[in-house]
Amino acid sequence: MGMNVTEVTDGIFRLSANAEPNSLLFEGIWPIPNGVSMNSYIVKGEKVAIVDGVCGWDGVPETLFEQFDQMGIKAEDIDYVIVNHHEPDHSGWLEDFKKIRDDFQIITSVKGEPLLEAFYEITNDVRTVKTGDSLDLGDGRVLAFADIPNVHWPETMATFDTKSGTLMPCDAFGSFGAISDAPYDDQLSREEIDFFEHEAVRYYSNIVAAFCLPVKKAIKAVEELPVKIIAPGHGIVWRKDPWKIVNDYKRYASYDKNPAKEEVTVLWGSMYGMTEKAVKPLVEAIEAEGVKVHVHRLPESPLGDVLTSAWTSTGIVMGMPTYEYKMFPPMFAALDELAKKKVKNRKAFRFGSYGWSGGAQKELDELMAKHKTGWDFLETVEFKGAPGKEDIELIRQRGTELAREVKRMVAEAPAIA
Numbered sequence: 521m522g523m524n525v526t527e528v529t530d531g532i533f534r535l536s537a538n539a540e541p542n543s544l545l546f547e548g549i550w551p552i553p554n555g556v557s558m559n560s561y562i563v564k565g566e567k568v569a570i571v572d573g574v575c576g577w578d579g580v581p582e583t584l585f586e587q588f589d590q591m592g593i594k595a596e597d598i599d600y601v602i603v604n605h606h607e608p609d610h611s612g613w614l615e616d617f618k619k620i621r622d623d624f625q626i627i628t629s630v631k632g633e634p635l636l637e638a639f640y641e642i643t644n645d646v647r648t649v650k651t652g653d654s655l656d657l658g659d660g661r662v663l664a665f666a667d668i669p670n671v672h673w674p675e676t677m678a679t680f681d682t683k684s685g686t687l688m689p690c691d692a693f694g695s696f697g698a699i700s701d702a703p704y705d706d707q708l709s710r711e712e713i714d715f716f717e718h719e720a721v722r723y724y725s726n727i728v729a730a731f732c733l734p735v736k737k738a739i740k741a742v743e744e745l746p747v748k749i750i751a752p753g754h755g756i757v758w759r760k761d762p763w764k765i766v767n768d769y770k771r772y773a774s775y776d777k778n779p780a781k782e783e784v785t786v787l788w789g790s791m792y793g794m795t796e797k798a799v800k801p802l803v804e805a806i807e808a809e810g811v812k813v814h815v816h817r818l819p820e821s822p823l824g825d826v827l828t829s830a831w832t833s834t835g836i837v838m839g840m841p842t843y844e845y846k847m848f849p850p851m852f853a854a855l856d857e858l859a860k861k862k863v864k865n866r867k868a869f870r871f872g873s874y875g876w877s878g879g880a881q882k883e884l885d886e887l888m889a890k891h892k893t894g895w896d897f898l899e900t901v902e903f904k905g906a907p908g909k910e911d912i913e914l915i916r917q918r919g920t921e922l923a924r925e926v927k928r929m930v931a932e933a934p935a936i937a
């Protein structure tokens with residue numbers, strides 16, 4: 521992983537490394553088809569602070585020295601290491617950094633302190649800060665701190681440079697997507713911004729979605745600050761329009777309660793093609809209403825893709841047969857994860873085949889009740905063996921009804937941002 525150094529604004533530098541497309545599973549689970557960037561920030565007053573880690577650094581001091589040379593800084597001159605968030609993709613470099621010097625001061629939140637000991641056996645020279653505290657770097661550069669718990673671990677905080685209005689909120693307002701040598705929104709075309717918007721939905725739905733309420737609280741805290749630049753731990757830096765990513769996150773966070781977009785996600789699985797026969801007619805019926813459809817076959821579609829589609833979809837359709845008196849297992853796994861990630865309050869419909877007893881529907885009902893998903897189901901269409909003409913016709917009708925409901929819900933939804 522090569523590292524890339526650029527100047528965010530006077531006295532603040534972004535030091536970033538990419539994980540290339542499909543080079544790893546993020547959090548050990550989520551595919552990154554377009555990669556991801558990991559950003560740290562160096563803030564220069566009379567004293568120098570580094571905000572979050574240089575993950576992707578190979579641990580060889582010379583590599584880091586070279587990067588710091590480009591900023592006119594010596595790595596040994598770093599006075600403060602600010603750890604906003606202790607997830608090892610941001611903090612894992614601390615072990616290696618200790619090889620360069622071991623007398624820097626770490627600044628972290630109150631809940632961060634025990635994690636430093638647990639992960640890195642660091643107990644010395646740790647200063648804890650909370651909302652309202654600040655750190656004077658000299659030269660008119662004062663950093664302010666704000667706790668933003670559970671975005672995305674309990675200890676997470678944001679660092680705000682009061683001189684330039686640069687907010688460094690770590691995982692909040694992040695997006696997937698590896699980044700070339702143009703990491704700023706003011707350097708990107710409309711299409712590139714759209715690309716990162718989709719990567720932000722992927723990031724939000726896969727990584728942050730379980731914490732919608734904390735995200736809403738973090739947004740409230742950020743709205744009180746005179747923010748001019750948003751410089752997250754993953755993704756591009758927003759300095760032309762910082763409120764775009766805040767407003768995008770505001771909408772994403774609202775999708776746990778409010779209708780999402782005019783979209784439907786169709787999840788289906790089929791052993792011998794019986795359930796599959798109804799998929800195309802169903803999709804056509806929804807599309808005929810002008811509603812966008814995302815189709816995922818299970819288990820082939822990665823769960824990360826399923827979550828990304830489901831997060832922005834107001835409607836969810838499930839086509840699956842009965843398997844050993846229960847749901848087709850990959851469908852159970854997908855729905856269980858959607859529910860845990862708080863894909864709630866959707867308009868929903870299920871259809872599927874069975875051989876003799878059925879059983880999928882009962883397990884589906886139990887799963888929905890257990891997770892209190894609040895999904896509002898149209899009447900299920902189940903058929904024995906292959907679907908008859910009337911079954912296909914009924915499923916088509918349900919598709920039309922669902923699409924119309926989705927359009928109505930979206931039209932009546934309160935405007936968020």
Ligand SMILES: Cc1cc2nc3c(=O)[nH]c(=O)nc-3n(C[C@H](O)[C@H](O)[C@H](O)COP(=O)(O)O)c2cc1C
Pocket residue numbers: 789790791792793794795796840841842843844845846873874875876877878879904905906
């Ligand atoms: C491994 C296996 C287990 C099944 N278990 C049940 C069952 O418990 N109850 C039932 O009614 N049908 C059961 N079936 C029958 C299927 O539900 C039936 O073949 C259905 O048409 C499959 O639809 P599909 O081709 O879309 O997968 C089972 C089939 C298989 C292959």
